[in-house]
Amino acid sequence: MAVYVVDAEAAIELAGRGHPRGGGGHQLFAPTLLRSQVLAMLRTDVAAGRSEPAAALALAEAACRLPRRLLGDAVLRANAWKIADAEGWSDTYEAEYIALTRLHGEALVAGNEALRGKASHLVPTMTVDEYLEAT
Numbered sequence: 001m002a003v004y005v006v007d008a009e010a011a012i013e014l015a016g017r018g019h020p021r022g023g024g025g026h027q028l029f030a031p032t033l034l035r036s037q038v039l040a041m042l043r044t045d046v047a048a049g050r051s052e053p054a055a056a057l058a059l060a061e062a063a064c065r066l067p068r069r070l071l072g073d074a075v076l077r078a079n080a081w082k083i084a085d086a087e088g089w090s091d092t093y094e095a096e097y098i099a100l101t102r103l104h105g106e107a108l109v110a111g112n113e114a115l116r117g118k119a120s121h122l123v124p125t126m127t128v129d130e131y132l133e134a135t
Contacts, residue, residue, distance in 0.1 A: 001026060
């Protein structure tokens with residue numbers, strides 16, 4: 001069974017596309033910060049007038065119901081810290097996705113192009129479309 005790590009933007013995109021709730025012979029993993037990032041991103045869309053509150057909340061719930069395993073243990077945190085330090089990043093948010101991919105994943109499925117660019121020399125990366133084609 002293949003394991004893919006999914007970032008918040010990819011989770012939102014998968015939920016918006018009606019990604020199935022299971023099956024496919026693969027698993028999605030994410031760091032525990034995923035739920036907070038999904039909620040914050042969708043709230044930002046509402047505040048900017050890009051989304052209606054009810055639709056954004058429904059999408060947040062759908063993204064958080066994706067069949068995925070959330071991880072946030074000490075090993076993940078330590079690896080994220082090392083990656084952020086080595087890359088000269090001021091925080092560890094993106095490093096958590098990369099660390100989780102290194103520890104458990106085949107590839108990082110990132111809806112965020114900037115994250116794919118930062119991560120591409122550290123772990124294999126995929127767009128949501130590439131992930132859907134592969135699974």
